[in-house]
Amino acid sequence: MKRAFLTLIVLVLALSVCGVAFASGGSEGGKPVAKGAKIKIGLSFSDFATERWPVEQALLTKLGYDKGAQVISQVANHDEKLQNDQIENMVLQGVNALIIVAENGDSAATAAAAAHDAGVKVIAYDRLIKTPKIDAYISFDNTEVGRQQAQGVLKVKNSGNFVLLGGSPTDNNAILFRNGQMEILKPLIDKGQIKIVADQWVENWEPSNATKTMENILTAINNKVDAVVASNDGTALGALQAMQAQGLAGKVPISGQDATAPGCKSIVEGGLTVTVFKDVRKLSPLAIDLAIDLVNGVKTGPVGQLKMYNLADLTLNNKLTGQVPFYQLPVVQVDKNNVYDVVIKSGFQKYDDVYRDIPESKRPPKP
Numbered sequence: 001m002k003r004a005f006l007t008l009i010v011l012v013l014a015l016s017v018c019g020v021a022f023a024s025g026g027s028e029g030g031k032p033v034a035k036g037a038k039i040k041i042g043l044s045f046s047d048f049a050t051e052r053w054p055v056e057q058a059l060l061t062k063l064g065y066d067k068g069a070q071v072i073s074q075v076a077n078h079d080e081k082l083q084n085d086q087i088e089n090m091v092l093q094g095v096n097a098l099i100i101v102a103e104n105g106d107s108a109a110t111a112a113a114a115a116h117d118a119g120v121k122v123i124a125y126d127r128l129i130k131t132p133k134i135d136a137y138i139s140f141d142n143t144e145v146g147r148q149q150a151q152g153v154l155k156v157k158n159s160g161n162f163v164l165l166g167g168s169p170t171d172n173n174a175i176l177f178r179n180g181q182m183e184i185l186k187p188l189i190d191k192g193q194i195k196i197v198a199d200q201w202v203e204n205w206e207p208s209n210a211t212k213t214m215e216n217i218l219t220a221i222n223n224k225v226d227a228v229v230a231s232n233d234g235t236a237l238g239a240l241q242a243m244q245a246q247g248l249a250g251k252v253p254i255s256g257q258d259a260t261a262p263g264c265k266s267i268v269e270g271g272l273t274v275t276v277f278k279d280v281r282k283l284s285p286l287a288i289d290l291a292i293d294l295v296n297g298v299k300t301g302p303v304g305q306l307k308m309y310n311l312a313d314l315t316l317n318n319k320l321t322g323q324v325p326f327y328q329l330p331v332v333q334v335d336k337n338n339v340y341d342v343v344i345k346s347g348f349q350k351y352d353d354v355y356r357d358i359p360e361s362k363r364p365p366k367p
Helices: 001-017 052-066 080-092 108-117 142-154 174-190 207-220 233-245 261-269 280-296 311-315 339-344 350-357
Strands: 038-046 072-076 097-100 121-125 134-142 160-166 194-201 227-228 273-276 307-310 323-330 333-334
Touching: 001 227, 038 052, 038 080, 038 280, 052 280, 072 080, 080 097, 080 108, 097 108, 097 280, 108 121, 121 280, 121 339, 134 280, 142 174, 142 194, 142 227, 142 273, 142 333, 160 174, 160 207, 160 233, 174 194, 174 311, 194 207, 207 233, 227 233, 233 261, 261 273, 261 339, 261 350, 307 311, 311 323, 333 339, 339 350
Parallel strands: 038 072, 038 097, 097 121, 121 134, 134 323, 160 194, 160 227
Antiparallel strands: 273 333, 307 323
């Protein structure tokens, strides 16, 4: 008994000398953080081909450093296995938290769960990782995104031949967008007012893939299309390229998403009809604050606002069980009537980027 007590004293002293301290909250605080050391946050991105990801990578890195954290980053270039390997490597490098934009919400679950089991706080950023072994999922109301896309197109054309151009089938958000779109379109389909003449997914959300897909669709339907519901700005602009070659751009309404600079520019030029604004400026700070608070075991603030959602409801897959803590942000429909007020005046996109090449007489004043 005496020897055991002495051993315990020696262990406590050793830990003190080494400067190891656990974040407040006990075992819920995650991996041990060396006393006086910075929290280390790992960023895992599916790709940088999607316009928003390199922008948010830079923002997340800056925000992390501003909060006193160390930030390391990896990009998987659409390679699911590579992303899992990179996540595993960041865990070995001693990250305390991971913020993951998953290439594939199913395959990323393995690495995310392993990291979680190792004591790392795991945040699924914008895209759901399909495992209950994550500490937070932060995104937007993705079903509402789909509703807004369909409604924006229907304001211009509410009958005829419709093309559905979805995103990457490996991205759970693409499924939720489609679900929201169909909530709005199905009643009109059932009435025979709308006919879906093509329904395709765009691998990796790549605009070039969208162009090829749309070219094939237009050939198959002899250009007889009245509206296109596309799931983001990149796929919409890719489809517009194919439509332009057939003299259809600007004549056939088409939706997008993300309120990118090229997307908003296309709106003011009369190409893209509607986009959906998701203010990622709120998502990135939320991710960093959550990462730090989760590591430190904080229960208030953003952590306290997480709500439990069933995986089955978030994925539309009744076979998935378990719950994840979810923080959901609102979205705004944007068209030519409010793009200036919503996107430009808020500073989300630069005036000159959107109104470049627009005659000065047709521009609104600079904010």
